[in-house]
Each structure stands twice: as structure tokens, then as C-alpha cells.
Amino acid sequence: MKVGSVEKQLEYMFRPKSVAIIGASRKPGKIGHEILRNLIEYKYPGKIYPVNPSAEEILGLKCYKSVIEIPDEVDLAVVSVPAKLVPTILEECGKKGVKAVAVISAGFGEIGNVELEKQIVEIARKHNMRLLGPNIFGLVYTPSRLNASFGPRDVLPGNIAFISQSGALGIALMGWTILEEIGLSAVVSVGNKADIDDADLLEFFYHDEDTKVILIYMEGVKNGRRFMDVAKRVSKKKPIVVIKAGRSERGAKAVASHTGSLAGSDRIYDAAFRQCGVLRASNFEEAFDWARALATLPPPKGENVVIITNGGGAGVLATDACEANGLHLMEMTSDLEDRFRKYMPPFGSPHNPVDLTGQASEEQYKGALLEALNEPRIHSIILLYCQTIITDPLKLADAIVEAYSEAKTKKPVVVNFVGGVECDKAMRRLEKAGIPTYPTPERAVSALAAVHRWARFAGHIS
Amino acid sequence: MKVGSVEKQLEYMFRPKSVAIIGASRKPGKIGHEILRNLIEYKYPGKIYPVNPSAEEILGLKCYKSVIEIPDEVDLAVVSVPAKLVPTILEECGKKGVKAVAVISAGFGEIGNVELEKQIVEIARKHNMRLLGPNIFGLVYTPSRLNASFGPRDVLPGNIAFISQSGALGIALMGWTILEEIGLSAVVSVGNKADIDDADLLEFFYHDEDTKVILIYMEGVKNGRRFMDVAKRVSKKKPIVVIKAGRSERGAKAVASHTGSLAGSDRIYDAAFRQCGVLRASNFEEAFDWARALATLPPPKGENVVIITNGGGAGVLATDACEANGLHLMEMTSDLEDRFRKYMPPFGSPHNPVDLTGQASEEQYKGALLEALNEPRIHSIILLYCQTIITDPLKLADAIVEAYSEAKTKKPVVVNFVGGVECDKAMRRLEKAGIPTYPTPERAVSALAAVHRWARFAGHIS
Numbered sequence: 036m037k038v039g040s041v042e043k044q045l046e047y048m049f050r051p052k053s054v055a056i057i058g059a060s061r062k063p064g065k066i067g068h069e070i071l072r073n074l075i076e077y078k079y080p081g082k083i084y085p086v087n088p089s090a091e092e093i094l095g096l097k098c099y100k101s102v103i104e105i106p107d108e109v110d111l112a113v114v115s116v117p118a119k120l121v122p123t124i125l126e127e128c129g130k131k132g133v134k135a136v137a138v139i140s141a142g143f144g145e146i147g148n149v150e151l152e153k154q155i156v157e158i159a160r161k162h163n164m165r166l167l168g169p170n171i172f173g174l175v176y177t178p179s180r181l182n183a184s185f186g187p188r189d190v191l192p193g194n195i196a197f198i199s200q201s202g203a204l205g206i207a208l209m210g211w212t213i214l215e216e217i218g219l220s221a222v223v224s225v226g227n228k229a230d231i232d233d234a235d236l237l238e239f240f241y242h243d244e245d246t247k248v249i250l251i252y253m254e255g256v257k258n259g260r261r262f263m264d265v266a267k268r269v270s271k272k273k274p275i276v277v278i279k280a281g282r283s284e285r286g287a288k289a290v291a292s293h294t295g296s297l298a299g300s301d302r303i304y305d306a307a308f309r310q311c312g313v314l315r316a317s318n319f320e321e322a323f324d325w326a327r328a329l330a331t332l333p334p335p336k337g338e339n340v341v342i343i344t345n346g347g348g349a350g351v352l353a354t355d356a357c358e359a360n361g362l363h364l365m366e367m368t369s370d371l372e373d374r375f376r377k378y379m380p381p382f383g384s385p386h387n388p389v390d391l392t393g394q395a396s397e398e399q400y401k402g403a404l405l406e407a408l409n410e411p412r413i414h415s416i417i418l419l420y421c422q423t424i425i426t427d428p429l430k431l432a433d434a435i436v437e438a439y440s441e442a443k444t445k446k447p448v449v450v451n452f453v454g455g456v457e458c459d460k461a462m463r464r465l466e467k468a469g470i471p472t473y474p475t476p477e478r479a480v481s482a483l484a485a486v487h488r489w490a491r492f493a494g495h496i497s
Numbered sequence: 498m499k500v501g502s503v504e505k506q507l508e509y510m511f512r513p514k515s516v517a518i519i520g521a522s523r524k525p526g527k528i529g530h531e532i533l534r535n536l537i538e539y540k541y542p543g544k545i546y547p548v549n550p551s552a553e554e555i556l557g558l559k560c561y562k563s564v565i566e567i568p569d570e571v572d573l574a575v576v577s578v579p580a581k582l583v584p585t586i587l588e589e590c591g592k593k594g595v596k597a598v599a600v601i602s603a604g605f606g607e608i609g610n611v612e613l614e615k616q617i618v619e620i621a622r623k624h625n626m627r628l629l630g631p632n633i634f635g636l637v638y639t640p641s642r643l644n645a646s647f648g649p650r651d652v653l654p655g656n657i658a659f660i661s662q663s664g665a666l667g668i669a670l671m672g673w674t675i676l677e678e679i680g681l682s683a684v685v686s687v688g689n690k691a692d693i694d695d696a697d698l699l700e701f702f703y704h705d706e707d708t709k710v711i712l713i714y715m716e717g718v719k720n721g722r723r724f725m726d727v728a729k730r731v732s733k734k735k736p737i738v739v740i741k742a743g744r745s746e747r748g749a750k751a752v753a754s755h756t757g758s759l760a761g762s763d764r765i766y767d768a769a770f771r772q773c774g775v776l777r778a779s780n781f782e783e784a785f786d787w788a789r790a791l792a793t794l795p796p797p798k799g800e801n802v803v804i805i806t807n808g809g810g811a812g813v814l815a816t817d818a819c820e821a822n823g824l825h826l827m828e829m830t831s832d833l834e835d836r837f838r839k840y841m842p843p844f845g846s847p848h849n850p851v852d853l854t855g856q857a858s859e860e861q862y863k864g865a866l867l868e869a870l871n872e873p874r875i876h877s878i879i880l881l882y883c884q885t886i887i888t889d890p891l892k893l894a895d896a897i898v899e900a901y902s903e904a905k906t907k908k909p910v911v912v913n914f915v916g917g918v919e920c921d922k923a924m925r926r927l928e929k930a931g932i933p934t935y936p937t938p939e940r941a942v943s944a945l946a947a948v949h950r951w952a953r954f955a956g957h958i959s
Contacts (some may be wrong), residue, residue, distance in 0.1 A: 069886060146844055185886065187917055201810025203855040207883035210917030252810065280813040283820030289813045292846050318814065318939040319915075348663025348714065351742040351751045352780065358745035382608055384754050393665040421669035424531060424647065453781075455649055455672030477780040 041238040044165045045231070047134035049176040049221065049239065051110030052081050054183060055102050055133070057124055058115035058140075059085030059093050066139060067115040068093070069185040070173055077175075077182035077189070082107060102131045109133045113173065113183050118142030121155050121169070129162025137183065138168035144227045145170050156229045167231045171224035172206050178220060178245040186210070186222070193218015194247035194330040195323075196240045198233060200225055200254045201280075208252075208319060216466065217323055218330075220246040232257060234265040241269045248329045250276045250322055254290045255299060263311050270312030274329040274489040277313050278322045279304050312492035314485050324478050325485035328471045332447040332486055334495035337414040339365035340483070341407050342388035345395040346421030349453060350388030353417055353476040360484035364388075365413060371406075378403040393423050397434040400426070404435060408442035415447040415483055419476055422454025428461035436468040447486050451479040503700040506627045507693070509596035511638040511683065511701065513572030514543050516645060517564050517595070519586055520577035520602075521547030521555050528601060529577040530555070531647040532635055539637075539644035539651070544569060564593045571595045575635065575645050580604030583617050583631070591624025599645060600630035606689045607632050618691050627697075633688035634668050639681060640707040646684065648672070655680015656709035656792040657785075658702045660695060662687055662716045663742075670714075670781060678928065679785055680792075682708040694719060696727040703731045710791045712738045712784055716752045717761060725773050732774030736791040736951040739775050740784045741766050774954035776947050786940050787947035790933045794909040794948055796957035799876040801827035802945070803869050804850035807857040808883035811915060812850030815879055815938040822946035826850075827875060833868075840865040855885050859896040862888070866897060870904035876958075877909040877945055881938055884916025890923035898930040909948050913941040 054074060060067035067087075071094055074083050083096055084105045090098040099105050102112060102124070112133045114124055118140050128136055136159060143152035152169065159166040167174060173184030177192040186206040190213065197212070197219055199205030205224050212219055220243065223236055233251055240246040249269070256262045266275055281290035282301045308315045314329075316322035340362050344350040357364050364387050367375075372385035378399040384390040389407075391399055400420070407413050418435065422428055431452075439448065450465055450472045452458040462472035473479035490496050516536060522529035529549075533556055536545055545558055546567045552560040561567050564574060564586070574595045576586055580602050590598055598621060605614035614631065621628040629636060635646030639654040648668040652675065659674070659681055661667030667686050674681055682705065685698055695713055702708040711731070718724045728737055743752035744763045770777045776791075778784035802824050806812040819826050826849050829837075834847035840861040846852040851869075853861055862882070869875050880897065884890055893914075901910065912927055912934040914920040924934035935941040952958050 064886065199810075201808065201813075203808030203883035203885060204810030204814075204915065206855075206885065207808065207811075207915035207920075210884050210920065211915055214917045214921060254810070254813065278814075280810060280817060282817040285820055285826055286813050286817035289809070289816045289848075289850055292809075292848065292852075318818075318937050320937050320940075346663065346665030346669065347751070347754075348661075348666030348716070348742060349669075351663075351716065351748050352666075352740075354751045355742060355744045355748035356780075358747055364747055386754065388751055390754075393668075421665035422672050423665060423668065424526065453666065453669035453673055455676045458669075458672065459676060475780050475782050478782075 041235050042242045044135070045235065045239040047110040048137070048165065048167065048174070049181070050179050051181070053084065053107055053109050054079065054081060055084040055086055055105060055109045055112045056115070057086040057102055057112055059087045059098065061090055061093050066185045070113055070115065070139070070183055073182040073184060073188050078180050079182070080180060084109065102127050102133065105131070111135050111137065113137045113139060115139040118148065118151060122158055125155055125158040129158060129164060133164055135165045136167070137171065137174055138166060139171055139173060141170040143169045144229065152227060152229050159230055165231055166229060167223070168226040169229060170202070171226035172202050173224055175222040176220065184222065184224065187213055189213055190222060191216060191218045193220060194245065195219050195326045196221040196223070196246045196249045198223045198225055198236055198249065198251045201252055202226070205252065212323070215323070216463065217327060228257060234258065234262045237265045237269045237275070241272060246273065248274050248276065248326045250326045252278045252280070252319070254280050259307065263307055266313050267311040271493050275313045276316055276322050276326050276329070277308060278316050278319055312489065314488060321481065324473060324482045328449060328482035328486050329489060331469050331471050333445045334490040334493065335414040335447050335487055337496055338363040338487065339412060339414045340417060341365055341413050342417045342419065343391065343403050343407065344388050344419040345391045345393055345423065345426070346419065347390050349419040349421055349476050350390055353419060353480050354388060356477040356480035360480055362480065362484050362487060371410065374406050375403055393421070394425055397426055397431045400431055401434040401438045404438040405442060408438060408444065408446060415487065417479055417483060418448060418450045420452045422452065422458050428452055428454060428457045429464065432461040432464045435465060435470065439468070439470060447483060449473065449479040449483045451476045503697050504704045506597070507697065507701040509572040510599070510627065510629065510636070511643070512641050513643070515546065515569055515571050516541065516543060517546040517548055517567060517571045517574045518577070519548040519564055519574055521549045521560065523552055523555050528647045532575055532577065532601070532645055535644040535646060535650050540642050541644070542642060546571065564589050564595065567593070573597050573599065573645070575599045575601060577601040580610065580613060584620055587617055587620040591620060591626060595626055597627045598629070599633065599636055600628060601633055601635060603632040605631045606691065614689060614691050621692060628692035629685070630688040631691060632664070633686035634664050635686055637681070637684040639683065646686065648684070649675055651675055652684060653678060653680045655682060656707065657681050657788045658683040658685070658708040658711045660685045660687055660698055660711065660713045663714055664688070667714065677785070678925065679789060690719060696720065696724045699727045699731045699737070703734060708735065710736050710738065710788045712788045714740045714742070714781070716742050721769065725769055728775050729773035733955050737775045738778055738784050738788050738791070739770060740778050740781055774951065776950060783943065786935060786944045790911060790944035790948050791951060793931050793933050795907045796952040796955065797876040797909050797949060799958055800825040800949065801874060801876045802879060803827055803875050804879045804881065805853065805865050805869065806850050806881035807853045807855055807885065807888070808881065809852050811881045811883055811938050812852055815881060815942050816850060818939040818942035822942055824942065824946050824949060833872065836868050837865055855883070856887055859888055859893045862893055863896040863900045866900040867904060870900060870906065870908060877949070879941055879945060880910060880912045882914045884914065884920050890914055890916060890919045891926065894923035894926045897927060897932065901930070901932060909945060911935065911941040911945045913938045
């Protein structure tokens with residue numbers, strides 16, 4: 036029996052006052068050791084209680100023989116013991132009054148032990164505990180400084196909640212987000228989804244002020260109807276990006292042998308996602324490209340997109356991509372053309388793409404960008420730069436940040452710089468200032484298109 | 498009148514014994530200065546003759562009043578003077594017996610000065626000189642240590658010849674290849690293609706032993722029939738990858754205002770490329786992804802592809818991508834399954850994808866990879882790795898390199914590591930060993946699919 040709303044129940048999981056690690060280990064490399072170490076080193080400010088019947092102390096913390104012995108309330112228990120011991124452990128957790136459990140242990144439904152999995156869910160329900168897993172690598176929630184996972188430690192705080200049905204890929208992507216400097220509010224390994232599923236997590240993140248975008252790697256959904264109902268409601272408020280693996284026939288078979296999920300007909304998924312406003316990405320690079328834009332940009336108020344570039348070729352590539360991605364390039368009016376002409380030599384082009392030419396200085400970029408930002412008929416901007424010997428990418432980045440902060444209104448701006456190591460640095464500088472950047476014109480366009488699709492669904496564009 | 502074969506004529510341009518820079522400048526930042534500096538600093542071993550009527554010496558080199566005065570033969574003249582002076586300069590080059598000219602100067606057909614452009618071509622033809630440009634950023638040919646461009650200096654030597662119709666984008670991509678550590682044999686800015694066009698360059702690179710793949714950024718082709726004839730012949734020997742901008746209606750208009758080319762019907766281009774075996778990429782990231790694989794991998798002897806992974810999710814994503822890209826995943830036979838089973842725990846999967854599970858060690862990876870490399874029924878391999886705490890990415894990279902060098906036969910292997918900074922380092926190590934790596938499973942699959950498409954066209958797969 037569930038008591039209270041889902042988001043209240045999951046509060047104990049994401050914002051626990053105390054965490055017990057049941058199956059804590061002294062041995063580096065062991066899962067029960069790595070989770071404890073991550074918790075400590077990521078500086079979780081609550082109480083941490085390692086549980087191990089044969090240890091006095093692990094990593095400087097006093098160890099308890101069982102969860103029952105802990106002289107304090109326990110909000111979250113992370114369980115990493117052999118599968119067959121999990122039922123006993125959960126009974127103890129229930130008796131102790133633990134509010135939520137994350138079952139790391141594998142060896143349940145994914146290898147055919149369906150009964151054991153049912154049993155642990157029943158125990159959890161009996162004691163009013165919500166259960167994450169089993170067969171997971173843990174969870175991270177950066178606003179609580181909670182890293183209860185055996186994945187990488189230094190997850191960067193941000194506004195994207197990442198939910199993964201895959202273990203190894205999920206852990207690897209945690210590391211990848213650190214490398215790519217992508218900030219996350221949460222990482223949740225859902226594993227077999229025996230109790231807590233995607234819909235529950237959507238409910239929680241719907242209410243979570245620290246989450247702006249929800250990104251899900253998914254192989255299958257158990258309760259499709261409920262997922263759709265919840266996703267439709269959540270999408271109106273916060274964008275949901277999904278990577279749904281098992282698109283192909285052979286991929287669906289691989290899914291079955293991997294997580295045991297039914298991948299289902301891909302067309303049905305496609306239609307369902309569209310109906311609920313869920314943005315389906317075709318790979319994780321695209322998914323995070325979109326999520327970064329959705330997490331930082333305000334929704335556009337209309338469909339008029341303008342491209343500003345110093346390279347005709349880059350402008351053409353972006354134009355092609357706009358058409359392919361359903362973005363509307365604004366038809367320029369003569370008054371606007373006159374205004375843009377001030378920032379280019381006579382052989383520039385004030386049409387859309389606005390081509391400032393290879394001779395464009397950072398001042399000209401800034402001027403043209405400010406015109407576009409302050410013009411109410413323009414709703415979104417794609418800013419492209421091809422590295423030249425005339426304009427310094429870092430100075431240009433500063434000019435863009437200045438224009439963005441001086442502008443009267445905020446509107447979506449996506450940026451692509453093409454060039455060498457200075458361009459890379461300049462793009463990282465823009466990212467830090469909250470302007471999403473992309474390594475190609477096409478990826479910038481694709482991200483902006485996702486923002487527009489979501490804004491249409493959520494009713495921001497009338 | 499042209500004398501000799503195209504490739505002989507272009508020898509003077511790519512392997513000149515001496516280069517004159519007409520319009521050499523003392524002033525840093527000026528094009529005529531930057532080209533001269535690149536030539537010197539990239540360590541061109543031939544003779545360099547700056548020409549400037551009002552300078553005695555530039556960058557330590559004696560300066561000549563005109564090309565006529567140079568007391569030596571001149572193979573290549575790089576011309577950077579105002580457009581209206583170009584005819585006179587070319588007449589002088591002709592009298593001097595210069596073999597090839599690269600006209601950097603802008604202000605010809607691209608701004609409507611069609612007559613002036615015709616005139617310079619006539620002068621070049623009259624004197625048996627081939628002409629690159631006008632309106633170009635120069636050319637680079639790494640086997641000659643020739644950087645006669647005002648783009649970035651330190652182009653990395655390699656086997657990909659890059660031809661660009663766009664100026665700013667071409668220069669920016671030069672810098673990008675350095676950042677991405679992609680090796681090039683040549684960078685050629687073709688500009689207005691008044692004389693030398695893509696077909697001529699294909700002829701040259703067809704015969705060039707230092708070039709394995711030709712990559713073209715193209716907005717339009719002037720002589721479509723000839724391009725197709727040449728491309729078809731060249732493709733049988735060396736892969737050609739094309740980014741053709743102006744796919745969309747609006748993009749085609751942007752092309753017209755950029756380089757003045759007629760983008761033409763995109764469907765016709767698509768069909769034509771397919772007929773000649775030209776691989777059409779949809780953006781430059783994809784184009785270079787493909788080119789790197791095509792430049793390093795041997796052609797596959799058949800269609801049987803095997804995926805080896807430690808992450809089920811990554812395996813599923815790659816499986817989906819194989820189906821989407823027309824790659825055939827081999828149906829495993831029981832004898833092969835038994836052989837792969839040796840390298841995984843009982844809960845691993847010896848089907849295709851071969852899932853070694855998150856517990857896979859580098860020895861197990863090496864063993865499984867060697868099985869696949871030495872098995873004649875397997876023709877290509879996709880190797881995926883999700884970073885775990887069990888396997889060190891750098892050690893795994895070493896194990897892969899070992900397996901690749903110990904294998905009895907060479908076959909295409911593409912690699913994707915997902916994870917943090919160590920994965921990035923490990924992939925760079927694999928690249929150095931000649932194994933192409935990609936940041937996502939999908940990009941690895943897409944690159945391998947390009948290799949297969951080319952191998953089918955060129956008759957390597959029967």
C-alpha cells in the first residue's frame with residue numbers, strides 16, 4: 036500500500052537525512068566500498084551508516100551489524116548484498132522504519148528470478164518503502180550532494196535529470212557528462228524497475244525545482260498507459276527527452292536478452308512519444324545536445340529564426356538543417372535588412388542567413404546580435420562563426436555574452452564555432468555563461484529545433 | 498591549350514621546386530604576409546621568392562620587384578594582389594614560364610566580374626599555366642611540406658585530401674582537423690573554380706600515393722557530366738566523400754548568394770553521387786568520421802559484422818544503427834558462440850552483439866577480439882566499451898592494439914569508448930595505432946557502413 040503522493044515518497048530517496056549502506060565493504064573495488072566512498076567524498080552532508088556484520092569501521096565511519104542497530108532514523112538504505120539475502124535485509128529495513136531502499140544487487144528478474152523479485156517488492160510495499168531497482172548502479176542527486184552510486188564521483192551540478200535503464204552505459208555516460216562539462220541534477224539507475232519506474236520519477240522531477248529537463252535512456256516501458264498519462268502532463272511543464280533503444284527488429288531482440296524488456300513496436304512508441312510531447316532523440320549525443328539547450332534557453336515566443344554567420348558555407352549548412360528540422364527561417368523585411376547592413380561590408384548579405392563575411396569583427400557580431408535580440412519579430416537566433424585571422428574567438432565569445440546580457444529581452448540563442456583549440460575554449464566560455472554551443476552548425480540547429488518542438492507542445496508558441 | 502595529363506600539370510602545383518608569392522607583404526595580418534609566413538614556418542624545403550616592388554626583404558627573404566626578375570625557374574606562383582592587377586601579373590607569370598598559379602585575390606565572378614575572370618583564365622591557358630581560384634585561401638600539400646594558405650599553419654600530415662568550395666568554412670575546418678588530430682594530405686581551396694575544378698583534382702589525387710580518401714565540401718558543380726565520369730573511375734580506386742550544401746530550397750538560394758553556384762536539384766545530385774559511388778555525408782562531422790575510417794581500414798571481404806561490447810545498452814544502440822545503416826549483423830553459429838563464451842561470465846551473451854558484460858577484463862576483450870579477427874566468416878568488427886571500475890580504458894586500448902597486431906588477417910575494426918577523460922585518452926591512443934574511434938556507438942557504425950558501401954561499389958565484396 037502506498038501512502039502519500041509519489042513525490043513525497045521519493046523525497047526520502049533524493050533528499051534523505053540519513054543513508055545506510057547495507058553490505059558496505061572494506062575492500063576497494065567492491066561495490067559496497069565504492070558506493071560508501073562516493074557518498075563520503077562527494078561530501079554528502081547527512082548521516083552515513085555503513086552496515087557490515089563483520090567490520091568495526093570502514094573508511095573512518097563506525098560500522099553497524101544490522102540496520103536495526105543504527106541509533107537513528109534511516110531515510111534511505113542502499114542495499115548491496117547477494118540477491119538471496121535481500122528479502123531478509125528488506126524485512127529488517129521495514130522493521131527499522133526505513134523510508135526508501137535502493138537495491139543494487141543483481142540476480143533477479145533479469146536472469147529469470149522473477150519470484151525473488153516479486154517477493155522483495157511485496158516486502159517493500161508491506162512496509163511502505165519505495166524500492167529502486169534491483170540490478171542498479173545507484174543514484175545521484177546533486178542538490179543534496181548525494182552520490183550513492185558506484186559510478187564516477189564528480190558529477191557536475193546542473194538542471195538535467197538523467198534516468199538510465201542500462202547499467203554499464205549509464206555509468207559510462209556519467210563519466211562522459213563530466214568530460215563534456217554537462218551539469219546534472221540527478222542520475223537514476225532504474226534497473227529492473229520492479230517498483231519505482233519512469234512514471235514515478237517523472238512525478239518527482241515534475242515537482243523538483245532543481246530539474247529543468249528529464250532525459251531517459253529506455254529499453255522498454257512496463258505500464259505504457261500510465262507512462263503516457265504522466266509524461267503528457269509533465270511535458271507541458273518540463274521537457275522530456277528519450278533515447279528509446281531497440282528501434283530495429285534485431286535491436287529489440289538484443290533488448291530482450293539485455294534487460295528482459297519488451298522493446299515493443301517502434302512505430303507505436305514513436306506515435307506515443309509524439310502524442311505526449313516527449314522528444315525522441317536518436318542517440319545520446321543528440322539527447323544531451325537537446326537537453327543542454329532545453330535546460331538553459333527560454334522558450335521562444337514564435338517561429339521566426341535568424342541565422343547570423345561570418346561564413347557563407349556554414350550559413351548554407353545551417354539553412355539546410357533548418358528546413359530538415361522544421362525550423363522556419365524568417366523572411367527578412369527591408370527595414371531589418373537595413374539595420375543588419377550596418378554591421379557588414381558592402382559584399383555581405385543582410386538576408387537570412389545574415390552573412391557578416393569573413394571580415395566580421397567582434398563589434399560587428401555584437402551589433403548584429405543585439406539587433407536580432409532586441410527585434411520582437413525575431414524569436415530565435417543561430418549564431419555561427421568560422422575561425423578567421425581577423426576575429427579572436429575568445430573576444431568574440433565575450434562580445435556575445437555582453438550582447439546577451441545587454442539585450443532587452445531573452446530569447447533562444449544557439450552557437451556553433453568551427454575552428455581550432457581557441458574555438459573550443461571560446462565555446463566552453465559561452466557554455467559557462469549559459470549559452471549552449473555545438474560543434475557543428477547542424478547540431479546547433481537540431482538543438483534549437485528541439486526547443487521549438489517542445490515550446491509548441493507546451494503552448495509557448497501561439 | 499592544355500599540354501600533358503592533368504596530374505602532370507598539377508604536379509607543379511602540389512610538388513613545386515620553387516614558389517613565388519606575388520603580393521608578399523611586410524605587414525602581419527595581411528594575406529600576402531600570412532601565406533609567406535606559413536610557407537616558411539611549415540618548413541617548405543624548396544625555394545621561396547617573395548615578390549613586392551617596394552620591399553627589399555620580407556621575413557628574412559630577398560624580395561623581387563616582379564616575377565620576371567627571379568633568377569630561377571618558378572613552378573608555382575601564389576597571387577595576392579588587387580583583382581584588377583591580376584591580368585598583368587599573370588601575363589608576367591606566363592612570360593616567365595611559371596607552370597601553375599593560385600589566385601588568392603577576390604573580386605571576380607563571385608561579385609559579378611565575370612569578364613575579368615574569363616580574361617585571367619584565357620591568359621593562363623595561353624601560357625599553358627593551370628589556375629587555381631580565384632577567390633581562394635590557398636592550398637596545402639603535406640607530403641611537400643607546402644602550406645601556401647592563409648589558414649592555420651600546423652596541418653597534420655595524413656591521407657585525406659580535403660577540397661573546399663567555401664573559404665571561411667574551409668579555413669575553419671583546417672583548424673578543426675588540427676584540434677581533432679585528423680591527418681590530411683592536402684587542403685585545396687577551389688573558390689570560383691575558373692579553371693581547376695573538382696574533376697581535375699580528383700584526377701590528381703587518383704594518382705597521388707599519399708592520398709587515400711578525397712573529401713569535398715561542394716556547393717555546386719559546373720561540368721556535371723565530367724565530374725561524374727571522373728568520380729566514377731576514381732571511386733573504384735579511392736573513396737570520395739562529399740558534403741553537398743544547398744540540399745534545401747532555401748539552402749540552394751543561400752548557395753547562389755554565397756558562391757554564385759547553382760545548387761541544382763538535390764535529388765539529381767543524390768542519384769548522381771550514388772551512381773558514381775560517391776559517399777554523400779550530411780555534415781562535416783560525419784564526412785570526417787567516414788574519411789578517417791576509409792583512410793585507415795582495409796576493405797571488408799564480406800558483409801558479416803560482429804559487435805563486441807561490455808554494455809548491453811551500447812550493444813542495442815549499435816544494433817539499431819546497423820539496421821538503419823544497412824550493415825548485416827552476422828547470425829552466430831554454435832561453434833562461434835562456444836568460442837566467444839570463453840571470454841565472459843555465465844550471464845554474458847555470445848550472440849551478436851557479443852556481450853562480455855560489465856565484468857569484462859582487458860584480457861577477455863583481447864581474447865574475444867582475436868577470435869573475431871582470426872575467424873574468416875567474420876568480416877568487420879564493432880568494438881564498444883562502457884567505462885567501468887573493472888577495466889582501465891588505457892590498458893584496454895593497449896590490449897586492442899596487441900590483438901590487432903597479433904591477428905592473422907587485417908579486417909575493419911571501429912571502436913567506441915563511452916566514459917570520462919581516460920576514455921578520451923585511450924581513444925587517442927587507438928587512433929595513433931591506426932584504429933579509428935568514435936564518440937558514440939552510432940557514429941562508429943555509420944563510419945563502418947561507409948566503408949562497406951564503398952567496398953561494395955569498388956568490388957571488394959563479391
